[in-house]
Amino acid sequence: MAFPEKLRAELEQLCTKYPDRKAGLIPALHRCQEELGGWISPEIMEACAEFFGMEPVEVYGVASFYPMFKLKPTGKHVIGVCHNISCDLRGADDVIEHVCKRTGAPVGGNSPDGKFTVEVLECQGACANAPMFDLDGTYHEDLTPEKIDAILGGLS
Ligand code: FES
Numbered sequence: 122m123a124f125p126e127k128l129r130a131e132l133e134q135l136c137t138k139y140p141d142r143k144a145g146l147i148p149a150l151h152r153c154q155e156e157l158g159g160w161i162s163p164e165i166m167e168a169c170a171e172f173f174g175m176e177p178v179e180v181y182g183v184a185s186f187y188p189m190f191k192l193k194p195t196g197k198h199v200i201g202v203c204h205n206i207s208c209d210l211r212g213a214d215d216v217i218e219h220v221c222k223r224t225g226a227p228v229g230g231n232s233p234d235g236k237f238t239v240e241v242l243e244c245q246g247a248c249a250n251a252p253m254f255d256l257d258g259t260y261h262e263d264l265t266p267e268k269i270d271a272i273l274g275g276l277s
């Protein structure tokens with residue numbers, strides 16, 4: 122695949138910020154994920170490899186290392202529930218169970234209607250307001266079943 126012209130121009134501009142072009146790979150993967158369907162497909166990895174003069178396996182190595190990069194299609198909304206110690210002590214298991222029940226998505230999977238992906242995350246640095254989840258890049262904290270219902274019920 123070839124990057125859309127506008128995205129390619131943006132990535133070229135992005136690379137001028139770094140002394141080594143390859144240092145632009147991570148921000149480029151973010152932009153590709155945002156612009157090209159919400160996940161990093163093998164075709165996107167190959168396009169990035171060509172763009173950065175790397176081997177596809179090197180791009181895969183980076184994309185697969187960071188959990189913020191999705192290597193399979195996700196639902197329209199991605200819910201990452203923290204399950205580290207502070208959130209665990211304040212009910213992360215109940216949050217996960219409630220979110221899965223409410224969305225119909227299993228942990229690590231998508232809901233049958235394609236609307237939701239549920240995953241578990243390591244500490245997000247919001248321990249003081251545990252339990253929490255990240256919904257499409259926005260933190261929601263001090264979660265209760267009622268609060269979760271209100272948040273998810275407001276999504277289109
Ligand atoms: S343990 Fe959940 S935000 Fe830190």
